[in-house]
Amino acid sequence: MKKKKKIISICLLVLFIVSSLNMTVAAIDGREVMERVDERDTGDSRHALMGMDLIDSDGNVRPRVLEVWSQKVDFERDLDHTVMVFHEPSSIKNTRFLQKENDGEDDDQWIYLPDLGRVRRISGGQGGDSFMGSDFTYDDMKSREIDDFDYELLDEEEFNGYECYVVEATPKNPEDEQYAKTISWVTKEHYIPVKVEMYDKDSEELYKEMRVESEVKKIDGIWTVFSTLMTDLDSGHKTNLYVKKRDNNYLLEYNVDINDRRFTQQFLQTGR
Template sequence: MKTFVKSNYLKALLLIVIITAVSFSAAAVDGREVMERVQDRESGDTQHVLAGMDLIDSDGNVRSRVIEVWSQDNQSDLRETLMVFHEPASVKDTRFLQKENEEADDDQWIYLPDLGRVRRISGGQGSDSFMGTDFTYDDLKSREIDNFEYELLREEEFNGYQTYVVEAIPKSPEDEQYAKTISWITKEHFIPVKLEMYDKDSEELSKVMTVDSEIKKVDGIWTAFSTTMENLASGHSTRLYIQQRDGNYLLEYNKKIDDRRFTQQYLETGR
């Protein structure tokens, strides 16, 4: 399965939940090896999460949303993800489906209740904002690890974690949204706790995503409960965090999900 981790916080917007396998020796690694360890971490065959989504403007005003996300690896070991918006009423029942492909970009569709139909997201819309957030449609897509050149820039502490700082530059810049990305990867977990994205045209720092919660184990899997994406030009940011239902955080791994949930029929009807 292709997964270059930009926000695997969204592997359950999945850019919320970040997971890792086992740590390895801190001795003599290069940038490619670090990112391979990030890619190969255990994330469970399925994930189900209830999440809050706060849209925060430059004055600190907050618009809150509630989304539910289901994700699984299909029989071809390719990732399928469904997102359903529950609150507020203005976005209720909006549904988003993404399917990973072996040798092509991920397929993306969105159902907007006001339109009453499913709309496919075209390649030309990749840089558009996803539902008014600071994530674009391209931010949500998986990436082939072989499509980038990696360099281990340094090792340093960030927010109490010892990290590897790795730069990734696309081999085909015309196919990517950013000129480069720089990731801070924990040595203990191989979780990205900070990600800088540099504008394709100006090559200046454009967006920063950070994990702003503790990393804890859920069902034996390391998990970050909150992450924030900030757009430096606008001062707008998007915070994603796991929410509670009936007094408990709703986050499940390796629970059976009906395959019909990942179909365009479900996208349109919700059943």
């Protein structure tokens, strides 16, 4: 089975689990840390209601609400399909996004914009574009092959109360990636990246940072993150992505039945 590493993924930021908490920690290297991150069980499917707050450098907030469905479609090759539907505000209501992971090549992505009234495919040249005005790009949401990176264990240190491995990932083919490198703080207890630094491809300077803002808790036996903050360090703009409540309960569920028709371009076009 090919191993895929999701460096940043909006829809799967809440879906991390340790495959075994009894592994020894001696003689571990950077690649092994990231393999353990990759080998987590994220369930056969996931469904969540999420908030996305766009925060400018002055602290002004533009809130958004979206719903996410994700389902594993190929267990042998570890491939998922994911769809997102924006509910609020009214200006972007019914905007829908679909991503289909591929084995050995870039994931397919499409978006439906109600104002245009049609489904548009996201081309490779648009990978660095902002997703819906957020600090996440289309490339941030794509899956990554573990074998496409070199890893180095830089340090072991505490972050936000968690003992972490600090791992640098450098692309073997820099022209194929949007970042010169990433550095991840991965918890020793859960193998969850609770902080990720992203370095600019041209200047090689740090310019984006993702931090987990919530405690790590178990939902249906799966270690779960409820809030993540992405910051553009150049502009000061931030995106807070978090699980929302419905009827006073957090709407986050695993291993639920999802109709395959939801992961189609027809659903993007019609919403059904």
